[in-house]
Amino acid sequence: MELLIEDLGKQYGETWALKNITLTMNSGVIGLLGPNGAGKSTLMRIITTFQKPTEGAVYWNGTDVTENPRTVRKELGYLPQNFGVYPNLTAKEFLSYLAGIRGLSDASDRIDELLRLVNLENDRTKRLGGFSGGMKQRVGIAQSLLSDPSLLIVDEPTVGLDPEERVRFRNLLADLATDRVIILSTHIVSDIEATASDIALLSNGNLVAHERPGELLSHAEGSVWEWLVPDSKLAEVKHEYTVSGTVRKQDGLKVRVVADKPPHPDAEQTEPTLEDAYLCMTGGGRK
Known part of the structure; x- marks a missing residue:
């Protein structure tokens, strides 16, 4: 077929x-x-x-x-x-x-x-x-x-x-x-x-x-970042970057962001998921 x-x-x-x-x-x-x-x-x-x-x-x-x-x-x-x-x-x-x-x-x-x-x-x-x-x-x-x-x-x-x-x-x-x-x-x-x-x-x-x-997945390599932000800063991060996920922690929110460059001094690169790759390849607000 x-x-x-x-x-x-x-x-x-x-x-x-x-x-x-x-x-x-x-x-x-x-x-x-x-x-x-x-x-x-x-x-x-x-x-x-x-x-x-x-x-x-x-x-x-x-x-x-x-x-x-x-x-x-x-x-x-x-x-x-x-x-x-x-x-x-x-x-x-x-x-x-x-x-x-x-x-x-x-x-x-x-x-x-x-x-x-x-x-x-x-x-x-x-x-x-x-x-x-x-x-x-x-x-x-x-x-x-x-x-x-x-x-x-x-x-x-x-x-x-x-x-x-x-x-x-x-x-x-x-x-x-x-x-x-x-x-x-x-x-x-x-x-x-x-x-x-x-x-x-x-x-x-x-x-x-x-x-x-x-x-x-290879298209998103090096473009996915995570760091901890206070609840009060989440709206600001979402406005500036494409957030592909958040996880609640005791001292704030761990945000996952798709971006070409480090979005924050504390941000660390992480392995991409298929959703991250999708956002990368459709122009999901990368900075």
Whole structure:
């Protein structure tokens, strides 16, 4: 399986939401990472054939998806960021309805299996109108897997999930990734770090990097600092630098800052995390 994105661009008026994007994706989880407005959603809409590119092309196993959209649609599972449900239907009724629309016959066993996977087995007969946001998100995850897709695209899938559910979903993605292409789009770096074998980093419509997580870390070497500050100085530090983390100590706060130069005489260099590298490479306020 191969998803090839070649010299892709999308223009809205005078603005390019994407420009010169070239990527090759094979089996595994590919993390699509970037700040809001980076172009992630536009890229996913083009891959899923909801939009056409202004220039360039997307190929699924050698076939241009714009010219032949059915070739990818029949093998596609998609969870959009804003996923809607019919509140008067139960979870099982809703999934059965979607299975029928997609031409999936005798999907009852598959639906039962998916409801178990997303931990909704005991809620299958409850109406979706009474579900919490996290429960609706889990229904969305289940519907994206109905056809056992070869290409799975999930947009911010763990939003609204509690920590236990988030871990469950990460493990599910890892299990599914052996024989399909999975694109995980998110701004939650920890989700990418836990599941992705490769990361495509977008910023301002451009592809900043396409590397393994360990390779991305090298971009932040020598640019991450920690030191202790009084509570009263935290706002000042946040105004001046990109703070990637804080830890409460007895005598103040240990702040973690991304910066090219030492931000304070007491600051000491420390090993970068993937989130530090992300902030470095997207221009997160480095000084």
